Amino acid sequence: GENVEQHPSTLSVQEGDSAVIKCTYSDSASNYFPWYKQELGKRPQLIIDIRSNVGEKKDQRIAVTLNKTAKHFSLHITETQPEDSAVYFCAAGGSTLGRLYFGRGTQLTVWP
Amino acid sequence: GAGVSQSPSNKVTEKGKDVELRCDPISGHTALYWYRQSLGQGLEFLIYFQGNSAPDKSGLPSDRFSAERTGGSVSTLTIQRTQQEDSAVYLCASSLAGLAGAQFFGPGTRLTVL
Numbered sequence: 001g002e003n004v005e006q007h008p009s010t011l012s013v014q015e016g017d018s019a020v021i022k023c024t025y026s027d028s029a030s031n032y033f034p035w036y037k038q039e040l041g042k043r044p045q046l047i048i049d050i051r052s053n054v055g056e057k058k059d060q061r062i063a064v065t066l067n068k069t070a071k072h073f074s075l076h077i078t079e080t081q082p083e084d085s086a087v088y089f090c091a092a093g094g095s096t097l098g099r100l101y102f103g104r105g106t107q108l109t110v111w112p
Numbered sequence: 113g114a115g116v117s118q119s120p121s122n123k124v125t126e127k128g129k130d131v132e133l134r135c136d137p138i139s140g141h142t143a144l145y146w147y148r149q150s151l152g153q154g155l156e157f158l159i160y161f162q163g164n165s166a167p168d169k170s171g172l173p174s175d176r177f178s179a180e181r182t183g184g185s186v187s188t189l190t191i192q193r194t195q196q197e198d199s200a201v202y203l204c205a206s207s208l209a210g211l212a213g214a215q216f217f218g219p220g221t222r223l224t225v226l
Contacts, residue, residue, distance in 0.1 A: 034214070034215070043203065043217040043218065043219050043220060044155070044203070044217050045217070046214060046215070046216070049214065089154065089155060099145065099157070099160045099168060100145075100215060101157075102154060102155045102157070103154070104154040105153075105154045105155075
């Protein structure tokens, strides 16, 4: 099966700075890479996703990049705000795999 | 339309008792997943249903855990003879058929085993 590694496990940044979370995956069949944000006591929510035919995708202050050759993808958050504080999970999957494989999560704290 | 719903939202039980947790997926979503999340931990995959295919049970931690999906919609996760280490939030998610992606999560059931 797939194996997804996520780093760092914790990340603290000052408000306004950028934050980057990185993930690697092992199965070259994976072709779908979503990112989820989970606030304390809430359910995980999809914030952005990318498919393997695209190298980068942006949505306002968040962006995801994908390097299929190296089998890694990253989440970039610019101009961070305290409300960005949450646990972020990356995942990898594909139609042939049928399910998503999640990373262990990154606790992001944005200090005002 | 409505999102994924789960019931109950909280369940407190005594060690050794059986519990049933329910998940109603988004209408039209044929893929359904169960995850377990212990306090401060990641998402532990339990089981995955896709249409009429045999479920992927590879994540179930022991034979005390089982799940059914009736009529391709509602799913029930059953934990028999609960143990204290079963205490966690149990999350259900659903997605469209044939796509490993865009999973939408329910609010979860918080299970506490005393």
